[in-house]
Amino acid sequence: MRWFWIDRFDEFVRGRHAVAVKNVSLAEEHLHDHFPGAALMPNSLIVEGMAQTAGLLVADAIEYNRRVVLAKVAAAEFHFDAVPGDTLRFHAEVLDLKPAGSLTKVKSTVGERVQGEAELFFAHLEPGEGVPKLFEPDELLRWLDQMHIYDIGRDQAGQPLARPDW
Amino acid sequence: MPSREEIYDKVKAALVDALGVDEDEVSPSATMVGDLGAESIDFLDIVFRLEKAFGIKISRGELFPEDVLSSTDYVTNGKVNTAGIAALKARMPFADLAKFEANPSVQNFANTLTVEDMVRYVQSKLAG
Structure with a gap:
């Protein structure tokens, strides 16, 4: 199984920015021990949700033709804990995009409040650069469908994104 | 062309941001890996920051x-x-x-x- 740390995208503008939603629920088992009686979502997993948001934004921009991996968390700061019942919104922005890598900035918010901010750096690896194949095409496409990327996604001219024919 | 000092200050800022080191850890003689702890992926990050700070284009493998x-x-x-x-x-x-x-x-x-x-x-x- 894969760990999915975002529930869907609400905004997706190719190569520019995206907003994804993560609902924090006490139904998630990992919260039961973290901590008993005072559940909170670990910020490390919030970083993973931020990375999934920004990583898909970047991978789409390079047409999924390289393996996009989170290479480093260049900076991260959190202002308060996310708890069951909160809806986190991850606002990702592409700061720089090159064939070999990309720099992104992601903010997580709960309502109007900024919960966390991070600068995430992705490496874009070719096959043979040490990372095994991350997804089978049909599996990836199912995830993108689940994320509603082709329902709400737009290119920079405002046109709907074409769903790839994999 | 900016002065050597101006270049040094911008390089230092790029290294502080990319490597998460303190400003006083960065000196001209500090080694990138041994003293500042740069790993290979950091060089890619540093390339991004130097390109932006100076408006230059750095090819892959040129710096490391x-x-x-x-x-x-x-x-x-x-x-x-x-x-x-x-x-x-x-x-x-x-x-x-x-x-x-x-x-x-x-x-x-x-x-x-x-x-x-x-x-x-x-x-x-x-x-x-």
């Missing part, structure tokens, strides 16, 4: 010659051979490789590049 150091043509028994040293000098005219030449084991290369080399590199790019 991973391809030379992992090539069987240039490395023999864990040491960079004569052809490899020549390739490094051609690739990195900004770096002072004298110390490395004395003991050219690949592992030593990590401790060769200094902050001053980064400054000289940017100077050479801006001049060219």
Whole structure:
């Protein structure tokens, strides 16, 4: 199984920015021990949700033709804990995009409040650069469908994104 | 063309941001890997930041010659051979490789590049 740390995208503008939603629920088992009686979502997993948001934004921009991996968390700061019942919104922005890598900035918010901010750096690896194949095409496409990327996604001219024919 | 001091200050800011080090840890003689803890992925991050700060274009392998150091043509028994040293000098005219030449084991290369080399590199790019 894969760990999915975002529930869907609400905004997706190719190569520019995206907003994804993560609902924090006490139904998630990992919260039961973290901590008993005072559940909170670990910020490390919030970083993973931020990375999934920004990583898909970047991978789409390079047409999924390289393996996009989170290479480093260049900076991260959190202002308060996310708890069951909160809806986190991850606002990702592409700061720089090159064939070999990309720099992104992601903010997580709960309502109007900024919960966390991070600068995430992705490496874009070719096959043979040490990372095994991350997804089978049909599996990836199912995830993108689940994320509603082709329902709400737009290119920079405002046109709907074409769903790839994999 | 910015002064050496202006270049140094921007290089320092890029290294502080990319490596999460304190400003006072960055000095001209500090080595990128040994003193500042840079890993290979950090060099890609540093390239991004230097390109942005100075409006220059840095090709892959120009700042950190991973391809030379992992090539069987240039490395023999864990040491960079004569052809490899020549390739490094051609690739990195900004770096002072004298110390490395004395003991050219690949592992030593990590401790060769200094902050001053980064400054000289940017100077050479801006001049060219």
